[in-house]
Amino acid sequence: MPTLRPTLHLDRLGSVIAGLIGLALVASPFVTYRANRIVSGEGRLLFDALPPAGAVGTILVVIGVALCAALAHRPLVRLAAASLGLCVIFPAVGVSAGFVTPVGNTFARVSPAIGFWLLALAFALLAADALTRLRLGPWGRLAALSIAAGMLALLLLSGAWSDLSLMKEYANRAESFWREGRQHLWLAFGSMGAACLVGLPLGLASHRVPALRAALLQGLSIVQTIPSIALFGILIAPLGYLAANVPLAAALGIRGIGAAPAFIALFLYSLLPVVANTMAGLSQVPADVTEAARGMGLSRRQRLVQIELPLAFPVILAGIRIVLVQNLGLATIAALIGGGGFGTFVFQGIGQTAIDLVLLGALPTVALSFAAAIILDAIIDLTRRGGHDRD
Amino acid sequence: MSTRAVTFRAAALLLLVVFVTRPQLFAFAFVPLTANNAPAIYNQGSLLALTLSHVRIVFLATLASTILAVALAIFVTRPAGREFLPLSRSLVNIGQTFPPIAVLAIAVPLVGFGEKPTFIALFLYGLLPIFENTLAGLTEVSPRTLEAARGMGMNAWQRLWQVELPLALPVILAGIRLSVIISLGTATIGSTVAAKGLGEVIIAGLQSNNVAFILQGGLVVALLAVLIHDGLGLAERAAARRLGRPLDEIA
Amino acid sequence: MIEIEHLSKHYGDNIVVDDVSFAVGDGEIAVVVGTSGAGKSTLLRMINRLVVPNTGRVLIDGQDTATLPEDELRHRIGYVIQGYGLFPHRTVAENISTVPRLLGWDRRRIAARVEELLDLFQLDPGEFAQKFPHQLSGGQQQRVGVARALAAKPALLLMDEPFGSLDPVIRGKAQDDLLAIQRRLGTTIVLVTHDMNEAFHLGDRIAVMDQARLLQYAKPADLLTHPAEAFVEQLVGTAERPFRLLSLVTVKDAMEPGSAEGEPITVSATLRDALAQLIWRGRPALPVTDASGAPVGRISVDGILKHGRASLS
Numbered sequence: 001m002p003t004l005r006p007t008l009h010l011d012r013l014g015s016v017i018a019g020l021i022g023l024a025l026v027a028s029p030f031v032t033y034r035a036n037r038i039v040s041g042e043g044r045l046l047f048d049a050l051p052p053a054g055a056v057g058t059i060l061v062v063i064g065v066a067l068c069a070a071l072a073h074r075p076l077v078r079l080a081a082a083s084l085g086l087c088v089i090f091p092a093v094g095v096s097a098g099f100v101t102p103v104g105n106t107f108a109r110v111s112p113a114i115g116f117w118l119l120a121l122a123f124a125l126l127a128a129d130a131l132t133r134l135r136l137g138p139w140g141r142l143a144a145l146s147i148a149a150g151m152l153a154l155l156l157l158s159g160a161w162s163d164l165s166l167m168k169e170y171a172n173r174a175e176s177f178w179r180e181g182r183q184h185l186w187l188a189f190g191s192m193g194a195a196c197l198v199g200l201p202l203g204l205a206s207h208r209v210p211a212l213r214a215a216l217l218q219g220l221s222i223v224q225t226i227p228s229i230a231l232f233g234i235l236i237a238p239l240g241y242l243a244a245n246v247p248l249a250a251a252l253g254i255r256g257i258g259a260a261p262a263f264i265a266l267f268l269y270s271l272l273p274v275v276a277n278t279m280a281g282l283s284q285v286p287a288d289v290t291e292a293a294r295g296m297g298l299s300r301r302q303r304l305v306q307i308e309l310p311l312a313f314p315v316i317l318a319g320i321r322i323v324l325v326q327n328l329g330l331a332t333i334a335a336l337i338g339g340g341g342f343g344t345f346v347f348q349g350i351g352q353t354a355i356d357l358v359l360l361g362a363l364p365t366v367a368l369s370f371a372a373a374i375i376l377d378a379i380i381d382l383t384r385r386g387g388h389d390r391d
Numbered sequence: 392m393s394t395r396a397v398t399f400r401a402a403a404l405l406l407l408v409v410f411v412t413r414p415q416l417f418a419f420a421f422v423p424l425t426a427n428n429a430p431a432i433y434n435q436g437s438l439l440a441l442t443l444s445h446v447r448i449v450f451l452a453t454l455a456s457t458i459l460a461v462a463l464a465i466f467v468t469r470p471a472g473r474e475f476l477p478l479s480r481s482l483v484n485i486g487q488t489f490p491p492i493a494v495l496a497i498a499v500p501l502v503g504f505g506e507k508p509t510f511i512a513l514f515l516y517g518l519l520p521i522f523e524n525t526l527a528g529l530t531e532v533s534p535r536t537l538e539a540a541r542g543m544g545m546n547a548w549q550r551l552w553q554v555e556l557p558l559a560l561p562v563i564l565a566g567i568r569l570s571v572i573i574s575l576g577t578a579t580i581g582s583t584v585a586a587k588g589l590g591e592v593i594i595a596g597l598q599s600n601n602v603a604f605i606l607q608g609g610l611v612v613a614l615l616a617v618l619i620h621d622g623l624g625l626a627e628r629a630a631a632r633r634l635g636r637p638l639d640e641i642a
Numbered sequence: 643m644i645e646i647e648h649l650s651k652h653y654g655d656n657i658v659v660d661d662v663s664f665a666v667g668d669g670e671i672a673v674v675v676g677t678s679g680a681g682k683s684t685l686l687r688m689i690n691r692l693v694v695p696n697t698g699r700v701l702i703d704g705q706d707t708a709t710l711p712e713d714e715l716r717h718r719i720g721y722v723i724q725g726y727g728l729f730p731h732r733t734v735a736e737n738i739s740t741v742p743r744l745l746g747w748d749r750r751r752i753a754a755r756v757e758e759l760l761d762l763f764q765l766d767p768g769e770f771a772q773k774f775p776h777q778l779s780g781g782q783q784q785r786v787g788v789a790r791a792l793a794a795k796p797a798l799l800l801m802d803e804p805f806g807s808l809d810p811v812i813r814g815k816a817q818d819d820l821l822a823i824q825r826r827l828g829t830t831i832v833l834v835t836h837d838m839n840e841a842f843h844l845g846d847r848i849a850v851m852d853q854a855r856l857l858q859y860a861k862p863a864d865l866l867t868h869p870a871e872a873f874v875e876q877l878v879g880t881a882e883r884p885f886r887l888l889s890l891v892t893v894k895d896a897m898e899p900g901s902a903e904g905e906p907i908t909v910s911a912t913l914r915d916a917l918a919q920l921i922w923r924g925r926p927a928l929p930v931t932d933a934s935g936a937p938v939g940r941i942s943v944d945g946i947l948k949h950g951r952a953s954l955s
Contacts, residue, residue, distance in 0.1 A: 012474045012475070125478065128478060128481050128485065129478040132477040132480070132481045222617055227575055227576030227577075227579045227612055229576070229579045230610075230616070231613065233596070233606060233609025233612075234613060236606070237424055237605070256602060328490070329492075330490070333580065336583065336597065346496045353500060361496075362492075362496055366490070366493060370488045373488050
């Protein structure tokens with residue numbers, strides 16, 4: 001194994017990232033300036049987007065990160081460089097918004113432009129690669145996630161971004177933002193909870209009754225292939241009928257259009273991963289373990305609760321991870337049928353060709369799915385270890 | 392395949408074809424869902440044309456993603472691309488947390504309304520499952536098989552074409568199937584950015600509060616998706632059989 | 643003629659093969675034997691350059707293998723590994739025709755060759771040609787693996803634990819089959835194994851390796867009578883040495899003129915088998931016949947013991 005190399009050795013991946021950074025720096029605008037919300041904007045290169053001292057400082061940091069990417073090999077160094085880069089350009093884009101907007105102009109809008117996104121992508125790639133190579137344990141990954149979340153919260157709360165168009169869109173709708181956010185979470189987590197309540201017993205039953213297994217899996221996988229809007233649409237007709245003819249349903253808030261078909265569709269989508277993984281988890285419990293438990297006189301119920309379910313738990317959790325990430329994404333579509341959620345802003349934004357409004361809906365969704373995936377992966381790792389040797 | 396399964400598939404296909412070519416035949420079933428003399432059958436365009444354009448964009452986007460994703464997966468599994476392997480794995484993981492609608496919505500301001508943003512979203516999102524599966528297929532080829540191939544004097548290119556890719560094919564096909572299904576759904580949402588597709592029927596129904604439109608759009612899309620999924624599944628099993636793999640290996 | 647000259651291979655500080663030299667004559671079977679980690683496989687893989695040696699060279703019929711393009715070299719050398727590495731997506735016939743196809747043989751020639759090889763390995767072409775590897779038993783897979791390696795009529799065959807995945811019952815039969823085919827085709831074979839019995843059964847010459855070094859390269863009998871180092875002696879088994887030795891010699895060499903009563907023994911049987919017969923039948927001597935059954939002399943317990951003592955001393 002080559003451990004020490006006296007000569008400079010270019011890292012291939014790092015060189016690609018450095019190239020990306022170069023492209024962002026030289027050829028792409030850092031922010032877009034628009035006279036008002038609707039008109040098309042003009043780009044500003046990084047050098048023109050910040051006060052001279054700030055611009056030079058930022059450019060130097062960015063070039064430094066690029067050099068690190070291309071030449072440094074230790075993952076920790078690369079991670080530090082990537083974090084530094086992110087910690088500089090995120091506030092910088094906020095500062096830039098204040099700098100580019102003429103004093104007293106309340107109509108002008110400044111958004112991050114392709115150059116900013118490329119830089120953010122390059123730094124994120126560098127960080128992701130370094131983190132992958134560091135092979136962090138579950139606690140390490142959770143810590144990294146909390147640090148990232150904390151930095152993001154600090155950035156947003158400090159008001160550094162308040163001159164950005166994205167935050168102006170937010171400021172105009174702060175109340176509905178949180179309302180739709182709660183609705184989004186309710187749709188995603190509520191349908192997941194319902195799916196667990198129904199799916200776990202179903203999975204258990206089909207583990208015990210092989211005849212049920214094939215039919216159930218086939219039916220559920222057909223449901224999975226139906227595109228979300230189509231399923232929403234198919235559910236609207238019967239739910240509408242129900243609302244019109246069953247007073248109780250109407251009183252419960254069930255209507256043809258709205259959250260009900262979205263909730264039910266998400267629930268149906270969630271069933272397959274929960275049922276299939278419960279079955280898979282139970283069937284991979286080693287036969288000699290259950291045999292030993294029987295031999296020790298554990299009842300069927302005790303075996304299930306004390307032996308089989310704990311051993312199947314990581315696999316079931318993996319199913320729940322699939323469901324959660326899938327639901328957080330799919331819940332965006334619910335807005336199309338009046339079901340609310342962050343998708344509301346996405347579709348409004350599409351309608352008004354306002355990219356910042358689209359981002360206001362899309363970014364929290366992506367952040368939520370991303371965080372959910374990391375957290376659940378970490379939990380799965382922790383349960384796989386059997387909860388013993390946590391270091 | 393049992394005769395019952397064949398009949399069932401044939402009937403479903405026939406139903407779909409008749410519905411999109413002669414939708415008026417089914418008007419009687421949708422009239423009860425309408426109010427105020429609204430039309431029962433979508434009348435703002437031909438269902439057949441929408442179906443064809445829906446399938447066309449999914450086909451083209453999947454073709455493009457397949458070419459790029461397979462090429463990328465081959466690249467990161469060659470000695471020259473090894474350094475990119477760990478990152479590409481994490482990127483696929485991260486990429487899948489992006490909802491397709493976000494990709495679609497972000498593409499609109501960049502390229503305008505219509506087919507283009509839909510194609511971009513389909514293409515980008517379709518890359519992930521194909522890349523992931525190709526990677527899995529290529530890395531799961533037994534080292535012993537590769538050692539034998541090398542020992543018999545196959546060069547890197549011959550090993551790739553004659554051994555690695557054929558062995559990975561069933562897994563790659565499964566990835567393509569997954570990608571097609573996701574794309575069929577995303578293309579439906581594409582109608583919100585004015586791409587020609589079956590989503591139009593549902594959106595029109597939502598806008599004019601016409602449940603008949605919503606339902607028939609939903610049913611046509613669902614039937615199309617289930618049939619395509621099933622057809623690709625058959626192709627996969629046929630490929631696996633031709634490669635001499637026992638059938639039960641492919642779920 | 644394969645000449646291995648001062649081959650060495652190291653990975654970092656780890657020396658895997660240390661200055662190994664020996665030569666294998668045409669049509670001979672050389673068996674490389676040793677404990678696991680002794681460097682046997684690496685040595686073998688340096689012959690077809692799957693591993694590139696740090697120093698030393700391999701000559702095939704006087705030609706340095708390093709001067710040939712690697713793939714071309716490997717087309718000319720058959721290679722069989724443990725587990726065989728059959729292509730799971732190709733039929734038996736396609737597997738066997740791999741190298742001929744790489745060499746661009748025409749289709750009729752390939753088909754004829756496949757049929758010839760299947761016949762040679764007692765696999766009915768009608769039944770087996772279109773089967774896939776997963777439809778074959780272990781023994782059948784092994785035969786297809788060897789047939790595939792022999793497809794392009796290589797003058798040299800490299801085998802790395804070719805019988806390692808077979809159960810003991812069919813292993814002996816597979817070894818006999820290999821011997822028969824090798825005698826018929828005259829192929830030179832370098833075979834790696836950790837199994838001493840296999841080495842004595844198959845080898846015209848045996849190379850004993852330990853910790854990257856070649857300890858001794860000799861005919862089986864010499865290995866028994868003159869082990870070069872304590873390790874070799876230990877490896878060939880002190881207690882079993884006389885019996886091993888007897889199994890290397892045929893009745894022909896210890897036969898005496900004259901006749902005896904009882905079930906005859908053929909001249910081609912080993913002395914070990916003959917001794918077993920003598921003990922079993924409880925006789926001091928038995929008649930010996932040639933292949934046609936005509937009596938040619940007698941073999942006695944005394945004769946065998948005398949022969950054994952002579953070769954051990």
